[in-house]
Amino acid sequence: MKPLTLCLCICLAFTLLDCSQTKKEVEVKEPSLKEALKDKFLIGTALNLNQIWGKDTLAVNIVKRQFSAIVAENCMKSMYLQPKEGEFYFNDADRFVDFGEQNGLFITGHTLIWHSQAPGWFFTDDKGKDVSKKVLIERIKNHITTVISRYKGRIKGWDVVNEAILDDGSWRDSKFYQIIGEDFIPLAFRFAHEADPDAELYYNDYNEWHAGKRDAIVKLIKSLKDSGLRIDAVGMQGHIGMDYPNLEEYKAAIDAYVSAGVKVMITELDLSALPSPRQKNIGANVSDTAAYRQEMNPYTGGLPDSVATAWTQRMGDFFNLFIANSEHIKRVTLWGVMDADSWKNDYPMPGRTDYALLFDREYKAKQIVKEIIEKANANSDTTTNSK
Ligand code: 9MR
Numbered sequence: 494m495k496p497l498t499l500c501l502c503i504c505l506a507f508t509l510l511d512c513s514q515t516k517k518e519v520e521v522k523e524p525s526l527k528e529a530l531k532d533k534f535l536i537g538t539a540l541n542l543n544q545i546w547g548k549d550t551l552a553v554n555i556v557k558r559q560f561s562a563i564v565a566e567n568c569m570k571s572m573y574l575q576p577k578e579g580e581f582y583f584n585d586a587d588r589f590v591d592f593g594e595q596n597g598l599f600i601t602g603h604t605l606i607w608h609s610q611a612p613g614w615f616f617t618d619d620k621g622k623d624v625s626k627k628v629l630i631e632r633i634k635n636h637i638t639t640v641i642s643r644y645k646g647r648i649k650g651w652d653v654v655n656e657a658i659l660d661d662g663s664w665r666d667s668k669f670y671q672i673i674g675e676d677f678i679p680l681a682f683r684f685a686h687e688a689d690p691d692a693e694l695y696y697n698d699y700n701e702w703h704a705g706k707r708d709a710i711v712k713l714i715k716s717l718k719d720s721g722l723r724i725d726a727v728g729m730q731g732h733i734g735m736d737y738p739n740l741e742e743y744k745a746a747i748d749a750y751v752s753a754g755v756k757v758m759i760t761e762l763d764l765s766a767l768p769s770p771r772q773k774n775i776g777a778n779v780s781d782t783a784a785y786r787q788e789m790n791p792y793t794g795g796l797p798d799s800v801a802t803a804w805t806q807r808m809g810d811f812f813n814l815f816i817a818n819s820e821h822i823k824r825v826t827l828w829g830v831m832d833a834d835s836w837k838n839d840y841p842m843p844g845r846t847d848y849a850l851l852f853d854r855e856y857k858a859k860q861i862v863k864e865i866i867e868k869a870n871a872n873s874d875t876t877t878n879s880k
Pocket of ligand 1 (some may be wrong): 566567609610655730740777779836
């Protein structure tokens with residue numbers, strides 16, 4: 494090699510080395526959500542199977558870097574954990590819990606008793622008829638005891654009952670309710686506590702800012718407490734839209750739950766950027782779907798700047814609320830890592846392109862991530878957290 498070429502090669506090598514060092518430093522120095530929010534609340538995400546099994550490495554890197562808590566999006570629901578009576582399938586859930594422990598993440602179990610994604614056998618006998626109250630209570634007990642005991646001391650908190658109350662405050666007419674009556678809730682909390690007395694226990698629901706539902710949940714919390722049962726927090730699913738709910742309603746609900754003597758967790762946060770087929774009560778009722786309409790899917794080629802700005806502003810307003818109330822909020826969990834994986838692409842209307850989460854379809858952090866970090870840092874001298 495000629496001396497000039499050699500010299501050029503060495504210079505290039507140093508330049509490349511220098512660049513990669515600078516990049517490394519930038520990566521190391523860039524603050525993360527979990528660091529910025531560590532004195533406020535846990536910041537979590539739901540994991541899907543590709544993430545749990547390490548296939549989606551880009552998402553896994555985001556989870557490790559940005560989040561301090563995880564929940565399984567689907568694999569711990571009863572239809573997956575106990576597809577046939579007495580036959581449990583724990584492979585995915587085991588892997589999920591291992592992942593959480595290996596990465597020092599707070600692990601929540603979701604969800605023990607839910608009308609949706611429950612296996613059909615749970616409620617019926619071998620002739621297809623509804624089982625008796627006694628049999629259903631036995632099945633609930635067996636499911637809860639088996640699942641919680643397996644992860645005793647490792648899963649720190651459980652969504653014990655999910656979505657048992659409707660927006661107007663009446664009981665959901667689920668099989669649990671039809672066969673057992675409202676007692677299925679205290680029973681589930683009792684069985685959960687007996688299986689792991691140290692685990693935190695939660696009631697989780699959507700639209701909990703609706704006054705009717707809010708008041709019914711407050712009543713439920715009080716009655717559980719009056720019966721000497723453990724309930725640590727209410728999980729407020731945060732399936733929100735650009736025009737619902739308003740921040741005052743949401744704040745009033747947080748205050749109501751806190752006054753009833755529990756912590757609050759924002760458990761399934763996503764903000765749909767799309768128009769909603771119904772007003773104000775979209776929530777997450779799995780059966781409230783609408784047929785696809787082209788005009789309801791306006792942003793297939795990307796969000797226009799004005800909508801992206803409004804989205805960032807609105808998500809930022811919610812994080813301002815969470816940070817201002819962090820004394821009472823234990824955890825804020827996003828319902829997924831990046832936009833392409835969000836269930837909102839198919840709910841309430843299938844086949845749309847939504848932009849509901851903090852990371853975009855290229856796995857890039859959206860502007861809001863930087864803003865949340867700034868908000869947390871700006872607030873860090875003013876709030877102390879006892880959690
Ligand atoms: O995000 C979940 C989606 O992948 C499933 O198809 C759906 C089935 O009902 O459940 C979704 O998660 C739900 C969560 O477990 C409970 N609250 C409402 C969520 C959205 O339906």
